[in-house]
Amino acid sequence: MNRSARNTAMHDTLVGCAGWSLSSAHAAAFGNGASALQRYATRLSVVEINSSFYRPHRAATYARWASVVPAGFRFSVKFPQTISHQLRLSGAAPLLDPFLEAAQQLGGKLGALLLQLSPSLAYDGRVASSFLRALRRRTTARMACEPRHASWFSEAADAMLRTHDVARVAANPARFPLAAWPGGTRSWSYWRWHGQPRMYYGRYGEPALRKLAGDLAERDASGEAWMIFDNTADGSAVPDALCLQALLREKPDA
Known part of the structure; x- marks a missing residue:
């Protein structure tokens, strides 16, 4: 990995977790505050x-x-399941207003909106484009989409996401090979690691995180990369996030 790539990753990668719960085992790694x-x-x-x-x-x-x-500091706000799973994006525009009006109270700290789709939701360009047009009429906030059906990992779907400036999530574990890597817009990227070998559980550990640090540095995107650990069920997200953060701050090889 070259020096400039490592420096880009160090400055442009934001690391965090799905939620801010802190266990007593890791509390000492954080500063003081009136709330978690x-x-x-x-x-x-x-x-x-x-x-x-x-x-x-x-x-x-x-x-x-x-x-x-x-x-x-920046927040990413996940879309309600009523939009993503119940209505499955179809006819969901009326539900956008109350969701966005509340989330926009984060002000400049609203960093992204996250749309995670049902594994059974196949790509329908008409429905997806209609939903994203309605969204873009209401907000210019960054948006990331985590599709989980094979049909979303196509040139047509990727082009549609780029048209609406939406980042396709790079997920681990990946349901399909392309799901492991960012797609959609190249202006930024959004990575979600959910835990292994069991979803939402288990530490990734330094070897896997060191490889991830390299992948983040070599990513095919400009702008920021967001790396979110979702292995929160047993408290593994926090130590993995802190470990990755340390690895990204390591001095590059001479």
């Missing part, structure tokens, strides 16, 4: 709000979260 979110934000620069998938949050709640983190 404040303590989390002393070490990590981004967080994914997954609870918005299950239930709506009040605008005041988003505003409060934004008020307790540093200026450079």
Whole structure:
């Protein structure tokens, strides 16, 4: 890996977790704060709000979260399951307004919107384009999409995502070979590692994270890369995030 690639990864990769829960085993790695979110934000620069998938949050709640983190901190907010899984993007435009109006109370700390699709949702260019046009009429926020059906990993689907400036998530474990790598827009990238060998559980450990650091440096994209650890069920996300953060800060080889 060359020096410039490593420097790009170090400065442009934001590392965080799906949620800001901190176990007592890792609390000492973080600074002081009046809440878990404040303590989390002393070490990590981004967080994914997954609870918005299950239930709506009040605008005041988003505003409060934004008020307790540093200026450079960023949130990613997951779309509600009513949009992604129940309506399956079709006719979902009316539900965008209450979701976005609340999430936009994060202000400049709203870094991204995350749309995770059902594994059974096949690519339909008409439905997907209609949904994304409706979204783009309402917001210019960055957006990442994690499709989980094979039909989304095609040239047509990738071109459609690029048209709407949407990043296709690079996932681990990957259901299909292309799912391991970013797609869609090349302006930034969004990576989600869900745990292995069991979803949402288990440490990746330094060897896997060292390879990931290299992949992030060599990525085919400009701008930022967001790396989110979703292996939260047993508390593995936090140590993996801190380990990757340290690896990205290592001095490059001479």
